Amino acid sequence: MSVDKLITRNFRNLHDLDINFHSKFNFFVGDNGSGKSSLLEALFYLGHGKSFRTSKTEALVCYKKSDFVVSIKNDNNCQLGLSRNVSTGETNIKIDGERHYRLSVLAKNIAIQIVTPESFKLFFGGPKERRRFIDLGMFHVEHDFSTLWKSFNRVLKQRNACIRLGNSSSNSSSMLTYWTDQFCELSKQVAQVRFEYTSAIIKELDVWLAMLLPDLKSRVTVQYLQGWPQKKELKEVLFDNIMREASYGYSLYGAHKFDVKFLLDKQSLETQLSRGQQKLFLLALTFAQAKLIAQVNRVKPILLIDDIGAELDINSRRALSSALEQLDCQVLITAIECEVLQPFFDRLAIIDNDHKYDSCIDSDKINPESNSTTKLENYKVFHVKHGEITAMYPDNSE
Numbered sequence: 001m002s003v004d005k006l007i008t009r010n011f012r013n014l015h016d017l018d019i020n021f022h023s024k025f026n027f028f029v030g031d032n033g034s035g036k037s038s039l040l041e042a043l044f045y046l047g048h049g050k051s052f053r054t055s056k057t058e059a060l061v062c063y064k065k066s067d068f069v070v071s072i073k074n075d076n077n078c079q080l081g082l083s084r085n086v087s088t089g090e091t092n093i094k095i096d097g098e099r100h101y102r103l104s105v106l107a108k109n110i111a112i113q114i115v116t117p118e119s120f121k122l123f124f125g126g127p128k129e130r131r132r133f134i135d136l137g138m139f140h141v142e143h144d145f146s147t148l149w150k151s152f153n154r155v156l157k158q159r160n161a162c163i164r165l166g167n168s169s170s171n172s173s174s175m176l177t178y179w180t181d182q183f184c185e186l187s188k189q190v191a192q193v194r195f196e197y198t199s200a201i202i203k204e205l206d207v208w209l210a211m212l213l214p215d216l217k218s219r220v221t222v223q224y225l226q227g228w229p230q231k232k233e234l235k236e237v238l239f240d241n242i243m244r245e246a247s248y249g250y251s252l253y254g255a256h257k258f259d260v261k262f263l264l265d266k267q268s269l270e271t272q273l274s275r276g277q278q279k280l281f282l283l284a285l286t287f288a289q290a291k292l293i294a295q296v297n298r299v300k301p302i303l304l305i306d307d308i309g310a311e312l313d314i315n316s317r318r319a320l321s322s323a324l325e326q327l328d329c330q331v332l333i334t335a336i337e338c339e340v341l342q343p344f345f346d347r348l349a350i351i352d353n354d355h356k357y358d359s360c361i362d363s364d365k366i367n368p369e370s371n372s373t374t375k376l377e378n379y380k381v382f383h384v385k386h387g388e389i390t391a392m393y394p395d396n397s398e
């Protein structure tokens with residue numbers, strides 16, 4: 001699935017937006033504060049039921065307004081819409097005219113991944129983001145995973161409640177034993193599915209690293225950490241840590257504590273790579289995940305890349321443009337200036353004798369030396385200004 005149309009009402013500074021996307025490449029150019037990230041945020045919100053930059057929903061509604069709307073129409077003519085009143089907290093979700101009440105239903109219909117200038121810091125900064133990343137892919141690729149994950153979380157909650165009750169009675173300690181047995185069994189099942197999925201990602205990662213960071217490819221290794229010491233039985237680990245768990249009041253080991261470690265020459269990757277290289281690494285990983293999601297053929301992944309110019313030199317952007325071309329997904333890319341996007345336009349430029357167009361129509365901003373010509377509708381370029389988005393290329397007659 002690709003998004004054909006996006007409509008927003010009162011979402012941040014996007015008061016009244018109605019745009020038609022290209023099925024593959026969409027570029028958004030605009031000054032600081034024009035609304036580029038807000039556009040990506042609106043789509044992300046529809047795919048995840050939350051923002052990638054704030055947990056406060058009230059920050060998303062346009063100043064002095066109380067509700068916002070985000071809605072899309074996909075290439076199958078299916079409509080997916082969400083309205084949220086931040087004063088009452090009322091959320092209204094509609095998929096093809098049918099009303100839904102849970103935000104989690106959104107994620108089944110649209111697989112959105114995002115890379116921002118901050119995301120590699122978050123990704124390498126702690127396990128939370130890495131867990132979120134892997135589980136997003138698992139949700140779309142391993143269809144039974146969400147049922148298993150829900151059962152696991154229910155048991156985890158019960159076990160944590162028992163830990164907090166402590167050994168106050170023989171009843172509470174037998175309850176803890178009961179939930180610990182269930183917890184260990186489900187942890188093993190979750191860890192096995194995650195291990196298989198992570199192995200598939202690692203294999204796929206090689207392909208994208210070869211394109212984006214060829215010099216480092218052979219030096220990178222990835223370790224999957226299941227959430228408790230690899231060579232021990234979880235039950236044994238929990239038994240050895242019974243006092244520690246009691247003082248913390250929750251489960252310290254188990255499938256919820258998994259992590260993925262990236263190493264360069266056996267040392268942590270993030271301490272050795274430059275910021276640009278870290279960003280390319282995260283992009284390679286995101287592409288690997290997008291490829292796996294696309295292979296399953298349930299939803300077509302949509303990739304959002306905010307401020308593509310940040311951290312990346314022209315060679316990196318060239319490598320990125322050829323990698324993106326090989327990815328079966330819809331891409332939305334933002335940039336402050338058109339020059340930053342020139343390697344992408346050059347890559348996408350195909351001489352077509354029937355349709356010759358300049359590679360970008362904003363003649364003030366692009367390299368005037370560039371004489372490449374482009375096939376019609378190979379991609380779209382939009383200009384973002386004060387929350388309004390207008391088509392720059394191929395035309396602005398939409």
Ligand SMILES: Nc1ncnc2c1ncn2[C@@H]1O[C@H](COP(=O)(O)OP(=O)(O)OP(=O)(O)O)[C@@H](O)[C@H]1O
Binds near residue numbers: 011031033062063336
């Ligand atoms: N709730 C809101 N209502 C209206 N406007 C808002 C709201 N929240 C933020 N803004 C404004 O929306 C504008 C767009 O912000 P956004 O982060 O989308 O800009 P951007 O184009 O991504 O900028 P940059 O290139 O600097 O990252 C900013 O001027 C911001 O102050």
